[in-house]
Amino acid sequence: MSGNGVSRRDFLQAVGLGGTTIALAGCGHTSIESGAELVESYVQPENFVVPGVGVFYASTCTQCASACGIMGRVREGRILKLEGNPESAISGGKICGLGQAAVQGHYSPDRLTTPLLRDRGSLRPTSWEQAMVLLNANMLEDDTHGRRVWLTGPTSGHQQVLLRNLVEAGAATDHLVYDPLSTAVESAVNRKLYGVDSPVGLIEKAGLILSFGDDFLGAGGSPVAAARQYARFRRQKPRGVLVQIEPKMTLTGANADRWIAIAPGTEGVFALGVARELLQRKDFTGNLSPALIAAIEPYTPAEVSRITGVYGELIPRLAAMLWERSPSLVLVGRYPQGHAHGSRNTAAIALLNVVLQNQGKTLMRAADLPFPQLAPTNGDFKSLADLNQSMAAGHCRSLLMHGTNPVYSAPDFMQFAANLKKVAFKAAWVTEVDETANECDLVLPLLSPLEDFGTHVASNQFDGTEISIQQPLMEKLYPETRSFGDVLLDMLRAVKPDSYKAFPDYYAYLKSAVINAKAAFPSEASGEEFWENALSAGVLRRSTPLLPLPAKEFTAEMIEQPLGSAEDAEYPLHLVPAVSPSMRDGRPANLSWLQESPDPLTTIVWDSWAELHPSTAKALQVREGDVLIIKSAHGFIQAKAYLMPGIHPGSVAVPIGQGHSAYGRYATNVGANPLKILDPIFDQQTGELALYATRVAITKTDQSERIAKDEGATDLQQGVKLVATLAADQVDLTKETPFVIR
């Protein structure tokens, strides 16, 4: 806005609102300025740069592990907004809210702009030279002094390759991958059953999807790609039907044709009940071992209903629909995995897919990547537990961290921060100082993902195989920030100077690697052209067809279920730490757009809350806004109550992602972190942390506050036709105008 000029309004105020003067005042009087600003002046720009017209550059979003292709609108040399990249088979030109907010992370006012070194207790600015000296000194030693560990979030692509090379070269003892929201239980079960970590569930081909808490539209593995699949799923003839069964409603559950509340941890029992019904069908054409059939036999509808709380008549009806609407698809989310019997819970659900014979129809395997070293590593909890044990015993000498915030996300019972103090040297790479960086000896400033190069491979790919290319969308904002890839290369050069001397920087390394990979992709371009095309398209694609999934034999032990959870007088409620699409594991909490983006189900902003079913709230005499203390055996948090009909009455749900103590101006001291108070319960088969097994008690404080939410005083339509719902048999979607669903 022009500050110096007379604004029209000022002028009008000065002259009073006389009619004629309004008409005349337009002439001669102007708020044009001269000499106050500079013109866009270029030295030698690319031919396609026209001042005043935006240029779109392709890149990859790194807000979650979906590796969606994006393109950034760049004007006057700065990135303004991100869109989806139509060339990407994952995003298809679409983008989610989390992806949009990546620009805010890039322009964040709290960006770390210089390396920090702990000096006499507090972190003070230092130089990169000093930092590299320290890094190499602390990492290039022999093993006898203790572990030298790289701890990162989920990785893929060439960044992962360089990390592995560091371990191989002896510049680190191991590379651990930690994901606070890990689905390692499901991966382990899949590996046992099918030999692959992540089979592809073809949502768009399923006639009926039975999802056990899989939030594929919201906080799942690849929400944009899944939403595109979902759009086609709904447009099938006959229209796809979605049934969601979970303890607390997710975004996907909100879109279900039928949402079913179930007691936490009893999902496997329900699955076995449905399997039993299917086995009894006269037209059942499966081949299960007698031991397995005997193991399933006890799960009658009455028994299942007693254990799960779901009413019995539903089970035969659901079984019938699953069979009739073949091919169906049964999906597993985080809820069933997060228990002491999580593996068995998940296996029982996976059994349904076998019984329904979905392999080869809706459950497939992605073709092997020609470059297995680029394939994603999803991360688990066990890595952190293993590391924590080492640290506690004093066996960990150096710890370098990237893309992870364990001081925030590790439960209190682990005492991770305390154990961290026993590590002689700890460093973290961040774009913004967070809780973990605050505990480190050395904190290094990263380029934002919009300023950096990289390659990424997503684990959930519905259509062919894609390697997503990340390229800078503008010059770096701060001179002292560096690319993580560059640092890794520097560290590698310190150990193995000859192997990496051909690559002055990460860009050169990536370019050479991509050009070397040319043979695997259908292209007639020369090496240089291939690289340019890759940058311009933002993806390298292979349209490989999906492959069938072999199924190994289930054993009865795999699906053994506990018969409901014991009543606990001291901690009567189940804690459900809910994953929201925009907050995920807490990393995006510092982005103000996402804080202001209402949670789709509760419409609450800028806060945490404790979701209670109205009947539970009534029993506890809790009203909306009452500040509650939620206490487990290992800690307590405070949150305001919110009455939510979409939750099992025996549970209280608190969203994950808030409760930061040091993470920029927008996230610090907002809400509460439920991960802190989790009980030390682990899946018996894999050792993964059971996220949904914690029991809590609620006590009221005498405080009550208004909740900042977007919904009005009522969530009813009150007789007005706002959102109307039709029954599926009333509509013939094929008669509607066809349009391309990208």
Add this chain to the structure above:
Amino acid sequence: MGGVNLHKTRKILRVLDGACRTLRIAAVFAVVALGAVAGAQAAQAPVPAATAAAAPSAATSNAIAPGAPSPPTLSAPPATYQPGGNYQWHEPMQQGGAIGSQTIDGYYALGPVVTQPIEFPHYIHVEQNQIDCLYCHTSARRSAVSGIPRLSKCAGCHENIESVKDKPRIKLLLDYWDKKQAIPWKKVHDLPDFVRFSHERHIQRFIFQEDRPTREVCGYCHGDVGTMTTARRVKAISMGWCIDCHEKDHKLSAVSDETSKGPNDCWQCHK
């Protein structure tokens, strides 16, 4: 319309309408305090309702509003200069423009004189060397902004023109080129941030569709930059001034008799 007697107001404006535009603006300037000029401090003087007393006087094009700063001494135009140059105008410049523009002995700029990093002589490039405006300001035909030529374009010629290579201004230019540093040109016609103005639409309509000469079309809003050194604002470039032109019925193209006005939809220009 806020209780104003529409009928009476229309009659008053008809009177003013009869006067030529320059003079009407002169009348307004005569009653409005000067602070409105050049985006300086807010005008606070009350404005009496314009009456028939503001009849056109014999104000000449040399009259400037009382209290204006005296025009700065500018670099002298070339000796061969004549008012309007040797150029055949489609619409003579004297009838357009605001007070103080297009005088014989230099320019009385409406805006402040903007000192540029290099005192670029448009008259050498345009008058002498007959370079078309669009050759340098290439984006005008395809973007909202007309653009300053990229430094490589200036260097492209001047690296090879030996005769002027040692002139002080050229030395400055080549210095920037050697350092590959963009020249920090200042914006002279800086519309407020809430205005959307598209050069593309105006260039496409007047130059390409109506086939008018480039230098003249640019001159409608920027004055005859071809006879200036660095550009300076010589037109009002206010909303009313733009609207006046948008209300003219121009031919749609050089070969058509159909006419149309410019858009007067608020959202065309207000962002």
Add this chain to the structure above:
Amino acid sequence: MSFDNLTANWSKLRIKRPKIDQYKEAPYKWAMVIDLDACTGCNACTTACYAENNLPVVGKDRFLAGHQMHWIRIERYWGEGSKHTHEFPEKGAQFLPMMCQQCEAAPCEIVCPVGATHHTPDGLNSQVYNRCVGSRYCSANCPYKVRYFNWYNYPETSWPNPLEQQLNPDVTVRTKGVMEKCTFCVQRLNDAKSKARTEGRTVRDGEVLTACAQACPSSAIHFGNLADPSSTVAKMWMAQQVELADFPQKKDEQREQDEKLAKNDAVVRGYRIFEDLRTFPSVVYLERIRSSEV
């Protein structure tokens, strides 16, 4: 606009709006179709709108005061539950993306004391920030409550450096005292129209999209030119038998008269919100579908 123009065109400016076939000869009439069955409630559109249109983040306290600024919002309603169980929302939640409906007979346009809001020739309801003096009569009149007032001077606080680098230069950054609302991304429309005009044609279907339509992962928001009969949006409006200038719609009249027709008519998903208020909105919503078998 001069008085001459105003008075000469008085009759045209004060026509009863809208007329049937009002946009038949017009090159553009922008409209939307929103498929509530495809909308998952993910809020990608709302964040995209923030990014595109320089929307200020107001923070918790001002949100509590009801001063949120989201031009498009996702409203969440609960469906009716089954009587067997504990009153769970067994049909899920109902999501409604709501933004300025660009009404043809907008209740906001006629009450502005200074004329800051009008109807543009291409069918949008315009909001001119310069002219607005902040009477807020327009938002009082809007039945959809999609007009948002700048109660505070957000440029002071909402974009601490360097967040202001993200601002879209094609959209004004509003200061205190002006009303704002969804513009159907008029800056994109203007750009597209200009480009097309230079090439001597009109904008093609799908060439320009609003930010929300472009972001939506499940393709729930369709945007296009209703005056172009070959555009997807025009075809959808026609297939859904919704006429811009009609109330009541002929299909609704027929359904009332003939019960049998109502049951068999498979393609009546399209409706407009608050149609009985005769605002004649430019957005058609397609009813959400849920299977009744489960």
